[in-house]
Amino acid sequence: MIGIGIGFKWFIFVVAALVATGSSLMMVTRKNPIHSALWLIVTFFSVAILYVLLNATFIAVAQVMVYAGAIMMLVLFVIMLIHLEWGAQWTSSRSFAKLMGGIITIMLFLQILAGVFTYSSVGQHGIYSAQKLAELGNTRAVGGLLYGKYVFAFEVASILLLVGIVGAVLLARKRKD
Amino acid sequence: MDASIIPACEFRWIMPEIMLTGWPLLLLIIGGLTKGPVASKISGVLCVIGSIFALYFTLNLWGTNLDVFNQLYSIDSYGTFFKALFLCILILVSIVSLRYADREGIGSGEYYALLMFGVLGMMVMTSSHHFITIFIGLEVMSLSIYVLCGLLRGNATSVEASLKYFLLGAFATAFLLYGMAMIYGSTGILDVVELKKYFLLKQPFSTTMFVIGLGFLIVGFGFKIASVPFHMWTPDVYQGAPTSITAYMATGVKAAAFGALIRVFFTAFIPFQFGWSEIIWVLAVLTMCVGNITALVQHDVKRMLAYSSIAHAGYILVAFITADRALASSMLYYLMAYSFMNIGAFTVVIALEKKGDNNSEIDSFAGLGVRHPFYALCMSIFLLSLAGVPPLAGFMGKFYVFSTAVKAQYYWLAVIGFLNSAVAAYYYLRVMMYMYFKETIGEPGSVDKAPQYGLVMVICIWALLHMGIFPKTFLTIAQKAVGIFS
Known part of the structure; x- marks a missing residue:
């Protein structure tokens, strides 16, 4: 990725990160398992783009081939073979559990955000520049x-x-x- | 390219691990060639023999201290102590399984192979100071146990236990991995010993990301040692799993998680002791209180033992808080005593269970003193040891753990711990009361008088008495093991 302007790189990062977050949110909130699986493929692809931005091209290719390709194929096959697409009707409406889960999720998310925003590369650097x-x-x-x-x-x-x-x-x- | 070549002679230091890799493979092949009860018997006996060999190789390593495989793995007294403990647990559980797994129809080459792979994971986890190896060891152990929990496939609670443990365990593993990643992100180091050197050099070191990573690490380990509030899975999983696996989980997994926790925190994170000891203080108090108070109202002995195991994790955390590296031996001693008394107690539960029935109501213990005095006597010894009555090992364990807290001037913690063990005595003694002072309720279930159970109980009682009456010998061993921290 050497030779590409920093602005363009930043733009790609923001797009890929937003798509990754959005599609993983969609994945966990869909009721139909097939939709979830398809959103998961989108997540895998956008994470692969993030790997490319980090100069980890090998990991990116492995991510696309193994996860987005092979494993998701298996997941879709399993869903279709055991007819999950109609079966899993999520009818639970325990609002207390949802509320608590929501609060804890938001707390964890804020914690991670705090970590990310205060990040400064103080540690040792590896030998691979x-x-x-x-x-x-x-x-x-x-x-x-x-x-x-x-x-x-x-x-x-x-x-x-x-x-x-x-x-x-x-x-x-x-x-x- | 800096080629890091590994000399072939390093492999002789990992003979126990090689043994526990090759032997289960052999068991898997045998499991494919034979069928039914024959396969179960052959692989069970082979499993015991293999574990004894591995124990022999492990004991030969005692006193060796060196790093192998590019610092990814270390052979030291601390790791060797835990390896020997895991192998003792494996031997006892396999002897029990010789009978139990046959009765429940779950015995096969795969069953014993997974038991051995699980111990391999525990060994790798406790004898490494590199985050990557610790993590992979933890996963090998966890994955084996997720499967073993669900082996009683006809039984809904067993399947539930397996699934519940798997989902929550995967979640907790993610926390652990996230914690390791954040610590790596803020320091650039994955090796615990290197981390220690780095912190000494860069004091005071504190970034938000590092603190969050440390918190996630505590959550991840807290789940595996079943401390409150990460304990919710414990009673259901311990009750639903096949009882031999419950014994294996309650002792092996807990010891392994504590082994890795103590190594990581006592090596690298000692400079931050003032920070994490407060968190662990709360965890320890909650763990002791919730575990003991909930155990009071249980009617199922397996479930009661599950809550009691939560409480015991709390007692060990009491000593952990002090971060006194010289006195860490008290935790090792406690883990050793705890393992023997729990395996013993679960063996009695197994002997009283009926085939296919995963419940062990306290009523089934009524009148046991008359029906089968030997089992009643054994159970009483294990319960008294769990309650902490001298001269049994449980008493000495509690004594060392609480005196560690007192020496480090955590007086309140010691007082809370002491009060808790007084509360705990109630539910342990209640089972004894049922055994000796109650008439048999209903039609008494048949008691399995297999020699395997008797053998395991006698071994456990011998260990408890020996450790309780001559604690010095074992404490010296534990002290030598924790010598690597100083």
């Missing part, structure tokens, strides 16, 4: 870290995925009796 990334290549940097420094966490993550698979099979398997 934008220039260094540009000459090294994003994918190579991520791969180097993943299989180099963080290989232990990476290997444990493979167990995490295995546990997920075993668990899904175990819970979904037909009962013997």
Whole structure:
């Protein structure tokens, strides 16, 4: 993203951030699960744009391919196969719970805003500057870290995925009796 | 490109973890080849053998202090202490499961494999001072337990427990991760030891984002240790889950969460002790009071034990507040004692349960003293230890925890804790009263006299008595374990 004016970058950021927030709000408030799933795709795309703005192109591509592509496809398939589009009628009207939930959400949101607005980059900086990334290549940097420094966490993550698979099979398997 | 090459010899330091990765894989293969009760028996026995091997490797590591895998993982006495504790819990729970899982028809290679993977997650979580490894370890542990909770698929409460734990757990995990991300955002460091050095260099360090991150971290850990007000899931999940898994959760998960919490806070966040100790003070008082007072009115023993486990988390937090790194051993001692008494108590509950019935009304304990004196005696010892009666380990645990608070001049906290344990005695003794002074109500359910249960109870009682009468030995071990903080 080097070479693009800072103003244009800022404009893209604002648009992508607003779309991401708006679409995720739409996603959680829709009653029809298919609509929710479609809004989620919009969210994933706009978050991918944010990653590009952060010079994390590899993560952006992975986000689009894995989340917006593969995983959302599965979600839509599941919704259609088990006919959720008509089933989930949300009729709960517990206003107290909604009120409390709303208050807590707003409080959390304000806290995060406070953190964001007072943010100052006081901490240490990493070794990967934008220039260094540009000459090294994003994918190579991520791969180097993943299989180099963080290989232990990476290997444990493979167990995490295995546990997920075993668990899904175990819970979904037909009962013997 | 700075290639960070990992020497192959580092793998010998993680033998317990390798054992707990390879062995469950073997169990999964065996589970695919065999069927029914045979599979359950074989994999159960193999699970116990594998855990004993892993325990042997772990004990060999005692006294070693070094960082491996580019500082992502550390082998130190603190981690080794917790690893050994988790493996003891795993061994006891698998022995109980040999019978229980068979009875409920949930025993299979996968069941034991998930138990072992869960312990792997706990180990990774407590023996690392890097946020990424801590987080992944926590997820491995949590994911295994979400599945294990829902294994009784015919039982609505079990499925509810699994789903509830999964949804709330995912939410709490998000808080934890957000907290870590905010701390990373404000300091640029993910390593707890590096954070400590950074704070010492940059005192006083305080940005809003860092404070929020710290708060989120407390919420995330508070959920896993089941402290009030993040405890709502505990009674339902503990009651709904298969009882062997409840025992595993109440002891293993709690110990693991405390292990990681103590390591993170006592290493990096000591300079901010004046800030977070006030928050934790409120949490501890609430946790003790709500846990104990709600436990008073429970009629289900499993549910009562769930609330009592909340209260015990509060007692441990009492010592945590002081941030006295030398006296942190009291928490380790308490966790050890707590694990043995809870596994013992849940084993008695398992022995009295009927197949497919997840409820354990206090009425089913009525007249147990006549019907089955051995179980009644065992249960009494566990309850007395939970209540904190000498010479059992529960008493010494409470004594050390409260004296830590007194030494750090948190007098009110110690007083509140002491009053709470007096209240707690009421509901523990009520179960004993039912066992010895009440006639059997209705038709007595059959008591399962399997040798597995007896074995686990005897081991737990031996541990409680040994730890209670000779506390010095175990306290010295715990002190050596927390030596890494000073």
